[in-house]
Amino acid sequence: MDHKDLVQYARSLYDAHGDKAEAEAARKAAASRDAGDAQDAEKWDKIRRHISELRGPRAT
Template sequence: MDTIRTAEYARALYSAHGDKAEAEVAQKMRRCQKAGKTAEAEDWKSVRQMILSLRGPNQS
């Protein structure tokens, strides 16, 4: 997933779920890892990192 798409997903999820967005994405990431979908898990990891940056410092 490219950086722009990652940022769009992160903003949309953060807007919809607020502080719970990171947990939602982490759960999706773990499901993908368990299913052996490593590329998809990496995409979700990138989205999670972007959400962390949207939340800013002292919010994690």
């Protein structure tokens, strides 16, 4: 998956799940790691980072 696809997927996931999208991507990354699929886990980590950027700074 190239950078453009990752960003587009992150946007779609964020649009569908809102503030829960980042946690969903983190869960998928963890599940991939548990299954021994480091490449898929890395993809989900990148998607999670893009979602974090979409959300912007968090209010404290």
